[in-house]
Amino acid sequence: MKLNRRMFIGTGAAAAASLSAPPVIGQARPRVVVVGGGSGGATAARYIARDSEGAIHVTLVEPSRTYYTCYFSNLYIGGFQNYDDLGHGYGGLATNYGVNVMHDWAIGVDRDAKTVTLAGGSSLPYDKLILSPGIDFVEGSVPGWSIADQDVMPHAYKGGTQAQLLKAQIMAMPEGGTFAMIAPPNPYRCPPGPYERISMVAHALSQNNPTAKILLVDPKPGFSKQALFEEGWLKHYSGMIERIGPDFGAENVSVDPAAMTVDIDGMIEEVDVCNVIPAQKAGRIAELAGVTEGNWAPVNPADMSSRADADIYVLGDASQQGDMPKSGYSANSQAKVCANAVRGALTDSRVFPARYSNTCWSLIATNDGVKVGATYEPTEEKIAEVDGFISQTGEDADLRKATYEESLGWYAGITSDMFG
Template sequence: MTIHRRQFLAAGGAAAAVALGAPAVLGQARARVVVVGGGPGGVTAAKYIAKDARNAIDVVLVEPQRQFTTCFHSNLYLGGYRSFESITHGYDKVSAANGFRMNHQMATRVDREKKEVVLADGSRLGYERLVLSPGIDLKYDSVPGWGREHEEAMPHAWRAGPQTQLLKARLDAVPDGGVVVMIAPPNPYRCPPGPYERVSMMAHVLKASGRTRAKIIVLDPKESFSKQGLFQEGWEKHYPGMVEWIGPKVHDGIKSVDPKTNTVVTGFETYEKVALVNVIPAQMAGAVARDAGLANGSGFCPIDPASMKSANDTSIYILGDACIAGDMPKSGFSANSQAKVAALMVRGELAGARTFPARYANTCWSLIETDDTVKVGGRYEAKDGKITAVETFISKTGETAELRKQTQEENMGWYAGITADMFT
């Protein structure tokens, strides 16, 4: 399955379907949709609801930041393959071109009874439908000894932006012979292959700068991880002796970290005076969704797989990393795909547009070394009470260099396509 920029945009239009809703009647107040969160899910939903509703719906996107840095391809920035500017995008063009309004504030609370979103300045936005795409919050108590106040000493960089730049600066300062320790997150979390692509990019930077005596140790709470065979094949091929993955049966758990001394203590070994500790903690849905009573005991939000509606409130849709999406992974591509389904359903409810059965898609690409990229993905439908995979694919070990190079070209084309889809 190969995706290029033009094909991605065409597929996006097909996924969004054709809006056949009538324009608003003269003098009649338009229904309002409030979208919270300006990432792949939120900005896509705002665009496709407003663009295809023929002015029948008033759409407001609530997002405190004026620019968005994509988590996807942030590892390529870390590895020196992309500039920081190339993964950072603004909202002015997409909002003006598609007819929705921006409100650059934090949404602090959802009043479900009154159908209002409470903003940081105390003002309220009423809604007929609410789309929540708040992303993740980090569980700061999930790694003993590490908390919010230790993000500078032991960066997570699991929200793209200043943390990503900090992690790159710390990586660039690792001496030859220094040790990097990554504490990987437990399931479920944003971007399943992401930590291991990050390891690959760290190793690439160290090797390319001649620091081949440096070592990266991955302490993982999981028995296995996404694309494990592909990554480990790539590490052995490109970075022999530089990467060591240690599972929970060996390390026996993270007992504590000390950000002052850069020490990591496990049940198996103590790592002292580590050059760089990258802590990726456990995760949960963004607070605005949890505080509204939309999450279950997992910390994430159950949804209706046929529409992306909250299982707890039929006037609210929940997208992306915050939702429980069955077989779909938490990724930017998934959020973009889910947003198009939600936009279609919202237009059907508020503008009389035709609706179609939900169809979802996702692909995750991972760069291991220059022109050596692998992928995993699938197509999904609402089935058996969840979003269910109906077709899956994954790169194979031992693929030719030419095929891996083509996969990387596909990866770059997809990024150009999805960001154009989101921000224009």
């Protein structure tokens, strides 16, 4: 469900009021408000609260009581992860570090008064505000599809129940049926994500419905880890996956959720499951705060502060920072730089130079993992790549298995770095 501001105020107030503690008034401690409890926001809240040892009052605003990671949801679709294992609670942040966790929606930012308004009615004053709201979808980017159609044609591109719906639809496909994906244009969250998903759908179908077909409609001429995915698809799922690129009309695609059809440049395809991953933009609160330009929020490379407001920081997918891919790993990396800068500004703790990094692991088939990664540093105009690597085609099975096992270690590591 897409909520607009009016709906928040109208429908959210009663439910949210019971969840929110009243904001503490009259404290001398500097206040940090973090909006969004994902890889960027949870990490920032945890590090600021932990390292300031009580010197900074940290409030985390996040509607969900359990956060379901978007990363590894493909592995759930493929049958390699339990859904419940993707969920993480906020109890550790509250108990271990004293973070004030408010399960509510942020619906407005008054930059002059330096307050955040919540759907439940609270107004939270801040000295520094950290926005890590993830993505929203660009309306109309796939003609025929709107967020109201997500129960028929799921996006499954935010963590949580959408992945369950998509998996259920895949498992219910008729024998020999067709799964279609409308892949997003750049830039979008998790560049290898749609292609890992194709791999995991193919894996699930090859186990349960081996004559089924996969139609990948992709407006981009190329994609992340393309050689690795295409090698894997040929090896593991030969004949199952067809990719239609822009040279065959994928830039001119529309869908009809009622008829379950996809129109590719005038060619009508009947499909059984249609996974629409629309074009993306910064989560709505960034726009409401007035820190976006176009679809994203430009930030200063040295500390992730907004180009529009020195007291607001924007982390993760919502930010426009330069060369880093939009990923959970990137958001976690950016959050640590931001946390160090925010603590320095509010408590005179030591501020160290920014350093960023990212690695994205993807699973192609059982024990066939690949990865891509890079290190980054701030320059005047952007966060710029310093060094990078990518898995190679033709790697042996032991290395691919080790890479997959490494990805499991990373998942355990990052989630305890966020919530532990």
